Amino acid sequence: MVLIEKHLWRYALYRAYLNLVGEASKYYLGWLWWFLEPIAMTGVFFVVFTYLRSSGMEHFTYFLIIGVTSWLWFANSVANSTAALASAKGIISQIRLPKLLFPIIVVTAAGLKQGFVFAILLIFLGATFGANAAWLALPLVAAAQLALILAAAATVALACCWLRDLRFIVNSGLTLMMFCSGVFFDINALPPTLEEWMRLNPMAVMIEQYRTIFLHGALPDLAWCATVLAGCGIWLYALRWAYQRLDVELTRKVIA
Amino acid sequence: MxxxxxxxxxxxxxxxxxxxxxxxxxxxxxxxxxxxxxxxxxxxxxxxxxxxxxxxxxxxxxxxxxxxxxxxxSALLSLNAGFDGELSGVRNIVMHGMLMGLSRKEAAARVAEVTRMSGLGEAIHRRVSTYSTGMRGRLCFCTAINLDxxxxxxxxxxxxxxxxxxxxxxxxxxxxxxxxxxxxxxxxxxxxxxxxxxxxxxxxxxxxxxxxxxxxxxxxxxxxxxxxx
Incomplete structure (x- = not known):
């Protein structure tokens, strides 16, 4: 049993798939928004940094889109997890379930969506730069990011259920974190002291790993990825304990 | 109990x-x-x-x-049975069954029986948010009673x-x-x-x-x- 029981993982996967189908059916352009959202954000940064303030960087569009895609996966998952428990009030009032299930559903839905976006991105990057041996390290980087997202989403879901006010802080925190993640600039180009501070933000280093693979054809920092995986794994098991321990109070807070 | x-x-x-x-x-x-x-x-x-x-x-x-x-x-049945209004009756039945520990295939096998019992007919493929309160009640009741x-x-x-x-x-x-x-x-x-x-x-x-x-x-x-x- 990894975090939740096997039948609940099956449910989470099915529920995540249904969430995506439901989300796509709400909009006229449907699932195209999965691709249009990162393209639109890349377009905004491209206009700002190419025309208003020349970036002077080769392949700046790809540099941006790698950062934006990776960032949106993290930010959307964490932002959606703020209401993961509150929005499941109906089912929580009906059936006794481990509350960790609900941020897992949010992260699974975002992960499935990211899989499609990533597949398209890989086709474009492969056509431009050509695939190389470094691409073999991609699953490790993606797994490290998934673990980081799950740990962050589960923490935020728990905290926001406990104290609803935290939602406002999470949204502002994500905006601040985006500006410190090197989505539209290279953290290596910053003054050393500032760069050191930036590297404390795991998303800044994560985005750098993707760029190292795609733009430089080099291997990412494998030790860093393994450390993130292990650290988030430990944190998730600590969270599972916290969710179990606080289950009674969480249920009452959701239902009340 | x-x-x-x-x-x-x-x-x-x-x-x-x-x-x-x-x-x-x-x-x-x-x-x-x-x-x-x-x-x-x-x-x-x-x-x-x-x-x-x-x-x-x-x-x-x-x-x-x-x-x-x-x-x-035990199974609790209320009009707010945790069904998702954005999804069809069929998908809600399958989801409910999976939450109770059934595989997707086992849960899907119950759809025909719940549809027959509830008398919802073709409406079972519509989004639950389009159901009347009475239709919703039928879906809730028949889904839960079917789990025995x-x-x-x-x-x-x-x-x-x-x-x-x-x-x-x-x-x-x-x-x-x-x-x-x-x-x-x-x-x-x-x-x-x-x-x-x-x-x-x-x-x-x-x-x-x-x-x-x-x-x-x-x-x-x-x-x-x-x-x-």
Missing amino acids: RLANVSVTYSERRLFGKPEQVQALRGVSLRVARGEKLGVIGANGSGKSTLLRVMTGVLRPDAGGEMDAQGMS PDVLLLDEIFSVGDQAFRAQSEKMMLERFQQDKAIVYVSHSVAMLRRLCSRAIWLDAGRIRASGEVEPVIAEYQCAARQRQ
């Missing part, structure tokens, strides 16, 4: 103003035997829904209270739906829930309690005010209601 001295308090703390506390149940003790049909009556806000949530294990009693399911599985729990907990489920559905669901319930299956039925409908239940309790402000044979409990409840008017 046994409840001993069960209290449930909802509380909300705020930086400004007093902490808000609502005691939904106060020292409730109760036993539901296999095969028993227990009716629960009470005014709005008397703790009926909270009692069912304790019985199904969703809520745990405050310190000092105890709920022992004694190995009996030991104890069926019904929260105002027959307050909606037409006469034909009420008669049909009553028949289905009595057929399936004979012998060792129990029903706990929350309702404002005195007539339904009389027809379905062998015993009743009257909940008032979170406390059991009367318990026993259906008729005397209903009489006490109605007397108190008249006095309040």
Whole structure:
């Protein structure tokens, strides 16, 4: 049993798939928004940094889109997890379930969506730069990011259920974190002291790993990825304990 | 199923103003035997829904209270049965089954039976948000009854739906829930309690005010209601 029981993982996967189908059916352009959202954000940064303030960087569009895609996966998952428990009030009032299930559903839905976006991105990057041996390290980087997202989403879901006010802080925190993640600039180009501070933000280093693979054809920092995986794994098991321990109070807070 | 001295308090703390506390149940003790049909009556806000949530294990009693399911599985049925309005009836049935531990294939195999029982026909493929309250009630009832729990907990489920559905669901319930299956039925409908239940309790402000044979409990409840008017 990894975090939740096997039948609940099956449910989470099915529920995540249904969430995506439901989300796509709400909009006229449907699932195209999965691709249009990162393209639109890349377009905004491209206009700002190419025309208003020349970036002077080769392949700046790809540099941006790698950062934006990776960032949106993290930010959307964490932002959606703020209401993961509150929005499941109906089912929580009906059936006794481990509350960790609900941020897992949010992260699974975002992960499935990211899989499609990533597949398209890989086709474009492969056509431009050509695939190389470094691409073999991609699953490790993606797994490290998934673990980081799950740990962050589960923490935020728990905290926001406990104290609803935290939602406002999470949204502002994500905006601040985006500006410190090197989505539209290279953290290596910053003054050393500032760069050191930036590297404390795991998303800044994560985005750098993707760029190292795609733009430089080099291997990412494998030790860093393994450390993130292990650290988030430990944190998730600590969270599972916290969710179990606080289950009674969480249920009452959701239902009340 | 046994409840001993069960209290449930909802509380909300705020930086400004007093902490808000609502005691939904106060020292409730109760036993539901296999095969028993227990009716629960009470005014709005008397703790009926909270009692069912304790019985199904969703809520745990405050310190000092105890709920022992004694190995009996239960399913709670209310009009807000946790169904997703954005999804079709079919998908909601499958999802509900998977939550109860069935595989997707096993859950999908129940769709035809639930559709037949509920009489929803082609509407089963429509989004649940487009259903009338009565149709929603049919879907909830037939989904839960199909899972065959030991104890069926019904929260105002027959307050909606037409006469034909009420008669049909009553028949289905009595057929399936004979012998060792129990029903706990929350309702404002005195007539339904009389027809379905062998015993009743009257909940008032979170406390059991009367318990026993259906008729005397209903009489006490109605007397108190008249006095309040």
